[in-house]
Amino acid sequence: xxxxxxxxxxxxxxxxxxxxxxxxxxxxxxxxxxxxxxxxxxxxxxxxxxxxxxxxxxxxxxxxxxxxxxxxxxxxxxxxxxxxxxxxxxxxxxxxxxxxxxxxxxxxxxxxxxxxxxxxxxxxxxxxxxxxxxxxxxxxxxxxxxxxxxxxxxxxxxxxxxxxxxxxxxxxxxxxxxxxxxxxxxxxxxxxxxxxxxxxxxxxxxxxxxxxxxxxxxxxxxxxxxxxxxxxxxxxxxxxxxxxxxxxxxxxxxxxxxxxxxxxxxxxxxxxxxxxxxxxxxxxxxxxxxxxxxxxxxxxxxxxxxxxxxxxxxxxxxxxxxxxxxxxxxxxxxxxxxxxxxxxxxxxxxxxxxxxxxxxxxxxxxxxxxxxxxxxxxxxxxxxxxxxxxxxxxxxxxxxxxxxxxxxxxxxxxxxxxxxxxxxxxxxxxxxxxxxxxxxxxxxxxxxxxxxxxxxxxxxxxxxxxxxxxxxxxxxxxxxxxxxxxxxxxxxxxxxxxxxxxxxxxxxxxxxxxxxxxxxxxxxxxxxxxxxxxxxxxxxxxxxxxxxxxxxxxxxxxxxxxxxxxxxxxxxxxxxxxxxxxxxxxxxxxxxxxxxxxxxxxxxxxxxxxxxxxxxxxxxxxxxxxxxxxxxxxxxxxxxxxxxxxxxxxxxxxxxxxxxxxxxxxxxxxxxxxxxxxxxxxxxxxxxxxxxxxxxxxxxxxxxxxxxxxxxxxxxxxxxx
Numbered sequence: 001x002x003x004x005x006x007x008x009x010x011x012x013x014x015x016x017x018x019x020x021x022x023x024x025x026x027x028x029x030x031x032x033x034x035x036x037x038x039x040x041x042x043x044x045x046x047x048x049x050x051x052x053x054x055x056x057x058x059x060x061x062x063x064x065x066x067x068x069x070x071x072x073x074x075x076x077x078x079x080x081x082x083x084x085x086x087x088x089x090x091x092x093x094x095x096x097x098x099x100x101x102x103x104x105x106x107x108x109x110x111x112x113x114x115x116x117x118x119x120x121x122x123x124x125x126x127x128x129x130x131x132x133x134x135x136x137x138x139x140x141x142x143x144x145x146x147x148x149x150x151x152x153x154x155x156x157x158x159x160x161x162x163x164x165x166x167x168x169x170x171x172x173x174x175x176x177x178x179x180x181x182x183x184x185x186x187x188x189x190x191x192x193x194x195x196x197x198x199x200x201x202x203x204x205x206x207x208x209x210x211x212x213x214x215x216x217x218x219x220x221x222x223x224x225x226x227x228x229x230x231x232x233x234x235x236x237x238x239x240x241x242x243x244x245x246x247x248x249x250x251x252x253x254x255x256x257x258x259x260x261x262x263x264x265x266x267x268x269x270x271x272x273x274x275x276x277x278x279x280x281x282x283x284x285x286x287x288x289x290x291x292x293x294x295x296x297x298x299x300x301x302x303x304x305x306x307x308x309x310x311x312x313x314x315x316x317x318x319x320x321x322x323x324x325x326x327x328x329x330x331x332x333x334x335x336x337x338x339x340x341x342x343x344x345x346x347x348x349x350x351x352x353x354x355x356x357x358x359x360x361x362x363x364x365x366x367x368x369x370x371x372x373x374x375x376x377x378x379x380x381x382x383x384x385x386x387x388x389x390x391x392x393x394x395x396x397x398x399x400x401x402x403x404x405x406x407x408x409x410x411x412x413x414x415x416x417x418x419x420x421x422x423x424x425x426x427x428x429x430x431x432x433x434x435x436x437x438x439x440x441x442x443x444x445x446x447x448x449x450x451x452x453x454x455x456x457x458x459x460x461x462x463x464x465x466x467x468x469x470x471x472x473x474x475x476x477x478x479x480x481x482x483x484x485x486x487x488x489x490x491x492x493x494x495x496x497x498x499x500x501x502x503x504x505x506x507x508x509x510x511x512x513x514x515x516x517x518x519x520x521x522x523x524x525x526x527x528x529x530x531x532x533x534x535x536x537x538x539x540x541x542x543x544x545x546x547x548x549x550x551x552x553x554x555x556x557x558x559x560x561x562x563x564x565x566x567x568x569x570x571x572x573x574x575x576x577x578x579x580x581x582x583x584x585x586x587x588x589x590x591x592x593x594x595x596x597x598x599x600x601x602x603x604x605x606x607x608x609x610x611x612x613x614x615x616x617x618x619x620x621x622x623x624x625x626x627x628x629x630x631x632x633x634x635x636x637x638x639x640x641x642x643x644x645x646x647x648x649x650x651x652x653x654x655x656x657x658x659x660x661x662x663x664x665x666x667x668x669x670x671x672x673x674x675x676x677x678x679x680x681x682x683x684x685x686x687x688x689x690x691x692x693x694x695x696x697x698x699x700x701x702x703x704x705x706x707x708x709x710x711x712x713x714x715x716x717x718x719x720x721x
Contacts, residue, residue, distance in 0.1 A: 621710020
């Protein structure tokens with residue numbers, strides 16, 4: 001079995017796999033959503049089991065509580081009473097998932113202000129002024145309990161949170177540069193925050209679909225690091241003072257200067273894996289009514305104290321009108337306090353989800369390996385065997401991804417590698433089909449549009465000339481390129497542009513074929529051709545030059561037609577100009593590819609020089625420039641040596657000639673005198689004789705060769721300076 005793969009097939013495979021890798025690294029939104037959809041499905045199929053022994057309790061300001069106690073906001077004395085009752089029941093920590101940023105409007109002092117102008121109520125007003133504020137009473141309750149108060153980091157707020165209660169021990173890079181960063185914060189009243197033993201951010205960062213899958217464990221506010229509310233609740237519950245953060249370079253392994261972000265966070269012996277931004281993937285459990293305690297039952301004392309004894313309690317709201325509702329992969333509507341409660345439960349249980357730093361690399365490696373194997377099988381064994389292998393690879397990646405989730409809490413994406421493998425299979429199968437169909441009538445289909453008809457017949461009679469490989473042969477190469485094509489094409493739509501190019505290249509191609517040339521390729525607004533291959537042509541340099549002259553004549557004819565048509569339409573017309581470069585030299589010519597599919601082309605420095613000569617026509621303003629060997633091989637034609645120039649990509653100078661006409665022009669008296677005058681011009685420029693050079697320019701112009709006008713004008717400008 002031939003293990004070689006044809007170049008076109010190989011290029012296609014490499015291009016497809018490279019494109020797949022680039023797209024995955026760029027990670028556009030549709031790709032990210034597919035990945036998240038898979039992770040959401042995993043979570044729906046296997047959520048985190050609820051452990052009653054670790055369950056965090058939520059004191060919920062729900063609809064029944066509003067109906068029993070009254071509309072929100074309640075007097076802060078109610079919150080103080082709830083905290084006091086929870087402390088008395090043995091709660092380990094009490095976390096307020098509320099931002100109390102303004103003074104309580106129901107405090108006695110506020111009552112005194114309201115009725116200060118009522119003389120009849122003066123005694124009551126005086127007593128009210130002497131009473132402590134509701135905020136003061138809440139602060140006392142917060143101070144008496146192990147309470148945690150939240151703040152909201154906010155980019156547009158000028159405030160800054162009080163100093164963090166936790167201290168940080170950092171291994172590796174400073175995590176402040178990786179975590180979500182904010183310029184300010186919305187804080188609870190300082191009288192409340194100052195009495196709390198813990199202070200944490202309540203921020204959440206959903207994806208574009210507004211579903212919360214991760215929570216930040218750390219945030220930066222005005223350059224200062226703070227823990228999130230659930231992380232701070234964990235620290236207080238474990239009676240720790242320090243949060244340990246490990247970032248890139250802090251694991252004992254060399255980071256080689258790469259700042260890859262945060263790797264993990266630890267409180268005491270409890271460690272949480274995070275992504276680079278210190279966000280923790282949430283492994284949600286299903287909602288359980290036992291997690292909730294209605295706030296009004298705590299106020300009236302009817303709740304079961306055993307439900308909170310030794311547990312961590314969070315106070316939050318689920319009432320619809322209080323607007324603290326979120327979406328998770330398991331539920332479209334969840335109170336925000338439950339997200340924090342589940343985050344704390346997850347940290348306590350240790351049942352985490354993580355997408356390791358090597359996940360994308362492993363996925364890309366599998367994608368490339370499986371995709372390359374499928375592509376190879378498509379070529380070697382056919383589409384059916386490749387399809388079986390592809391299905392097996394896709395099943396493997398899905399099974400491995402599921403096992404990684406259920407057994408180790410690891411998140412690997414099975415969808416994108418599978419789609420990439422499928423796309424590779426379809427594209428390579430289609431390409432293989434096209435290649436198989438294209439193998440028929442190889443001689444005529446390969447050469448009929450590029451070589452003159454007599455040459456095609458000769459090749460058809462001599463099949464040995466269509467063997468894979470090549471030979472070294474002297475050839476003449478032509479490059480032709482349209483000048484100002486961008487400007488010409490701006491006013492044309494796609495159909496008009498194709499019609500324009502077809503109308504331009506049809507007569508030019510006919511000229512090349514008529515002069516025994518072989519068209520190598522069309523490159524947008526350019527064409528490349530060569531002579532003396534595949535069949536020998538002793539006059540290849542001459543024929544290439546004659547083709548170039550005839551191409552210029554055809555272009556002038558087309559310009560005249562376009563001008564007449566534009567005049568009839570009453571539209572302006574822009575003349576089409578073209579530059580041609582010709583060069584002669586040794587090259588490797590032959591069939592490049594595989595026995596099943598190959599291209600007939602030439603390789604060598606002669607091709608590069610011809611291309612550079614075509615580019616140089618822009619500099620000299622001469623339509624046709626040829627190399628030294630081309631001019632030497634066709635001495636009967638009208639050449640003028642321009643100068644010896646170092647062409648881009650060459651180290652030594654190359655004699656450059658302008659082709660002005662055929663044998664008739666070369667034998668004319670005016671060309672002979674022009675050639676002598678231009679030689680005097682070059683000598684004067686070389687000797688620094690400006691006066692003689694200026695006269696020589698005028699003499700050259702008088703012989704009426706418009707092809708040299710642009711170059712002579714260039715010399716005039718140089719002499720004037």
